[in-house]
Amino acid sequence: MYAYYPVLIVGAVIGTLTAAAIIAYASIKDKKEAIGFERHMKDSEIVRRIAPYAKPYWPYYILILVLMALSIGYDILSPLIVGRIQEIVKAPFEMGEVYSKLIVFGTILVVSCGATYTEAIILQKIGQKILTAIREDLFRHIEGLSHNQLHNIPVGTLVTRECNDTNAISGIFTNILTNLIKNAFTIVAVLASMLVLNYELTLMVLCFTPFIVLFTFVFRKFARMTFRRVKDATTGINIFLSENLSGIKITQIFNNEEKKLGEFREKNEAQCRARRQQMMVFSIFRPMVYLLYISSVLCLLYLSARGYIDRVTFLGQQITSAVLVSFYMYLSTFFNPIQNLAEIFNRLQSAFASAEKILSVMDIVPEIRDEADAQEAEEIRGEIEFRNVWFAYEGENWILKDVSFHVNPKETVAFVGATGAGKTTILGLVVRNYDIQKGQILIDGKDIRSYRIQSLRKHFGQMLQDVFLFAGTIRSNIVLREESFTDEEIREACRYVNADHFIDRLPAGLDEEVREKGNNFSAGQRQLLSFARTIIHKPSVMILDEATANIDTETELLIQDSLEKMKNIGTMLIVAHRLSTIQHSDKIIVINHGEIVEEGNHFELLEKRGAYYELYRLQYEEE
Numbered sequence: 001m002y003a004y005y006p007v008l009i010v011g012a013v014i015g016t017l018t019a020a021a022i023i024a025y026a027s028i029k030d031k032k033e034a035i036g037f038e039r040h041m042k043d044s045e046i047v048r049r050i051a052p053y054a055k056p057y058w059p060y061y062i063l064i065l066v067l068m069a070l071s072i073g074y075d076i077l078s079p080l081i082v083g084r085i086q087e088i089v090k091a092p093f094e095m096g097e098v099y100s101k102l103i104v105f106g107t108i109l110v111v112s113c114g115a116t117y118t119e120a121i122i123l124q125k126i127g128q129k130i131l132t133a134i135r136e137d138l139f140r141h142i143e144g145l146s147h148n149q150l151h152n153i154p155v156g157t158l159v160t161r162e163c164n165d166t167n168a169i170s171g172i173f174t175n176i177l178t179n180l181i182k183n184a185f186t187i188v189a190v191l192a193s194m195l196v197l198n199y200e201l202t203l204m205v206l207c208f209t210p211f212i213v214l215f216t217f218v219f220r221k222f223a224r225m226t227f228r229r230v231k232d233a234t235t236g237i238n239i240f241l242s243e244n245l246s247g248i249k250i251t252q253i254f255n256n257e258e259k260k261l262g263e264f265r266e267k268n269e270a271q272c273r274a275r276r277q278q279m280m281v282f283s284i285f286r287p288m289v290y291l292l293y294i295s296s297v298l299c300l301l302y303l304s305a306r307g308y309i310d311r312v313t314f315l316g317q318q319i320t321s322a323v324l325v326s327f328y329m330y331l332s333t334f335f336n337p338i339q340n341l342a343e344i345f346n347r348l349q350s351a352f353a354s355a356e357k358i359l360s361v362m363d364i365v366p367e368i369r370d371e372a373d374a375q376e377a378e379e380i381r382g383e384i385e386f387r388n389v390w391f392a393y394e395g396e397n398w399i400l401k402d403v404s405f406h407v408n409p410k411e412t413v414a415f416v417g418a419t420g421a422g423k424t425t426i427l428g429l430v431v432r433n434y435d436i437q438k439g440q441i442l443i444d445g446k447d448i449r450s451y452r453i454q455s456l457r458k459h460f461g462q463m464l465q466d467v468f469l470f471a472g473t474i475r476s477n478i479v480l481r482e483e484s485f486t487d488e489e490i491r492e493a494c495r496y497v498n499a500d501h502f503i504d505r506l507p508a509g510l511d512e513e514v515r516e517k518g519n520n521f522s523a524g525q526r527q528l529l530s531f532a533r534t535i536i537h538k539p540s541v542m543i544l545d546e547a548t549a550n551i552d553t554e555t556e557l558l559i560q561d562s563l564e565k566m567k568n569i570g571t572m573l574i575v576a577h578r579l580s581t582i583q584h585s586d587k588i589i590v591i592n593h594g595e596i597v598e599e600g601n602h603f604e605l606l607e608k609r610g611a612y613y614e615l616y617r618l619q620y621e622e623e
Contacts, residue, residue: 054173164234388439413588460542
């Protein structure tokens, strides 16, 4: 009995650790939702939905499996060869036989290394292609979301999904999945080799397997929890940076740097805590598996020594020095993949957490979609009609109430009214940025829903108050789409809207650099550039939403001249607070609290002395 005390001591230590792991899991099992441990999507569901990205590359994965089998050949055969060499070197022995074994050993090593290298190259190439496909699909899906949906999702969240999370998910198709399979094959192959070598010692090793499975299961649960926290904390930082770097001028103006720094420090510390928890889970799991490895080595040496000394046989097999050497090497080969599972699960849970967040964005159903029988809008004349239109952004908080009006082709119609009256909403509904709840909107006599959204918007040109310019050049910001325009066509568009006045004075002309958001140009210059890029695409309907706001008087005169020219191109819808901008419109529609209260041209509305007259009088008195 005393002879087995060392084994009993090892068993007691492992039993204590097992009890601790079970208690730890039980303590959080009923508190999943409270600590962010809840599972929103099963791993099997995630795998099912992302697997199609790898489907086109299945022949390469078959090749990788072949290379994988070659690469693990070294792990399986090298212990047998070393064990055989150990028997050979007993006196007397022939060096030739040793050399032959070494040549075999070296050949297996070279083949294994070559297979591993080739496997890595193929996987990285496949991984980059899959990463590109995922990013494109996600970006395309985000582009298809409505304005309302995009307003409800912070920009930092979308940036995190598109960049950080897609990087993590691509690892599933490269190192994570293949390493998981490779380690599983290695464990199975090593167990089979050990069974052939010696039953008794193999059974001893298998006694540790249930504990390995238990520790891995508990680790997987905790790892998923910590990775979700890390992802949430990273998203929080990105949202904070996206908002505050964009508004950093306001922070500086109000001397608010210290407060914002404190807020950033809180978010940074939250991420630090989440990463510490992640490291803690990882730092506990791997040493526990290593403890099992050391325990198995101790038991191996102890049982082997007793069996060798006492010449004990088990099922007809006897422990020899060669068996001991081979088994020692096999133990390392057996437990190394298991220890690597910690890192694999680490990365796998990170990838699944990222995949879950990406799929949650992909699951957002676009509010504005093409109807099943939608047609291409090959040509638009510019006739627009609203019939008893009701619209609300939320519930029944109506922004537009039973609005009806008609716009003839190539007619210029302006919408005026107080802030929040619903003017900009009308312009957004015309291009289907939102869908109405009641009524009907007609373009050229057809319901707006009967057109494909992309083809419909192609015939509209929008010029907004806040002009957005992309980093690049003046030329790239005017052209925008892929159509090829000649320099003369671009210059003609610029001359048409008077943008040539400042472009010709720039050192690089059309190739002048445009910095982020066009902050190296004035508001008036940015507006003229937006006019030029609208005109060059020859829209059938032009929309101007406060396009003359916040600009100087000189630039306003240029814009007024541009507007007069643009009236000849197609239908024009204008929203402006400056009545001087719209007094030459064919029709002016006055809106108040979502309802049309007056309609007519400038002189007709002045004669009525109603709402328009009051707006005109107040503005004239202010000036």
